[in-house]
Amino acid sequence: MTALAAGTRHPVTITLNGQPRTGHAHPRTLLSDFLRHELGAHSTRVGCEHGVCGACTVRIDGVAQRACLTLAVQVDGRRVDTVEGLAREGRMTALQDAFHRHHALQCGFCTAGILMSLADWLVRVPKPTEAELRDMLSGHLCRCTGYAAIVRAVMDVTGQTTESVHV
Template identity: 70%
Template sequence: MHAPAEQRSEIELELNGETRHGRAEPRTQLCDFLRHELGATGVHVGCEHGVCGACTVLVDGVASRSCLMLAVQADGRRIDTVESLARDDVMNDLQQAFSRHHALQCGFCTSGILMSCVEFLQKVPDPDEAQVRDMLSGHLCRCTGYTGIVRAVLEVARQRQSGESQQNASENPNDV
C-alpha cells in the first residue's frame, strides 16, 4: 500500500539521457523506483543488501548499488541503466562480446555486471585478467563461472585500444 500523496516526494532525474519525473515514499529504494515508477525493468533486484550486484546502475557515471540508495537521493542526478547501452535496438560492443563469449546464461545478474563493466573500462581501459576478476568480485553469478565475462571484457578492452569499435563509442557516451 502506498503512502498518501502528501508523504510521497516528487523526484526528477535524468534516466538514460532523458529527464524523468516520478513520486516515491521517502523509504523507497532507487531500484524499486526505477523499475516500478519509471519502467526501467533492466534493473534487477536480488539481495537488497548490496551484496549481489544485480541492481548496479551508474549514478553520475559511478557504478552504484541501487538497492542501497533511496530514490529521493537520486533527485537531480544522472542515472544510467542497462537500457542505455543499446542504440536503435543494436547492442553495444560490450553486450555483443557478452553474447559471443556466452558471458550470460539466466541473465539475472547481467545488467548489473554490464554497468560495472562500463565504469570499469572507462577507468581501466587496458585491464589484465586479474583486474577484471577483481572488478567482478563485487558481483554474484551462479551460472557462468565468470570465464566468459572475463573474456568478453578483455576482448572489448583490446578492441577499444586498437580503435576497432569506435563506431559505437562515438555514438554512446557509456562506451568510452
C-alpha cells in the first residue's frame, strides 16, 4: 500500500456519476467531505459521521457504502455514484418517482442515502419481501416518515403490494 504524507493534499481522481473528476484531499479527508466540499456534489448528506444513520451512502464501484467511513484517497481511480446521477436527462427513475407518489420523503435529508442503498440492493434482490425490505432499510435512519411510505414506494416499484397496511 502506498504511504501518503499526512500533511499534504493528494490528487484524487474518481469517476463521479460517469464523469471524470479530480480534486485534492489530505489522507484523513472523509469521502463525504471530499464529495461535498471539494467536488461540490452536495447530494451526499452527513447525518452522524459514525456510520449508523446511512444518510451518506454512495455507491463505490456499484456497491453501497458509507461515505463517512471511507477516506477520499481510498477511492482514487474508482467509480463513485451519488443520487445526482440517478435521474437521466431530467427524468427521474421509477424508484424516485415512486418515492414522490407515495410521499416517502419529508425533509429529504436521509433520502439520497436510502435511494443509493436501494439502487444497489434491488439489483440483487429485485422482489424483496416486506420483512427483507425492512431489514435492509434498518441500515438507514429516517426521523420524518415512520418508514411506512418508503416501504410502500419500494413494494410498489417492485410490482408488489404491502401487506402491513390494514384497516
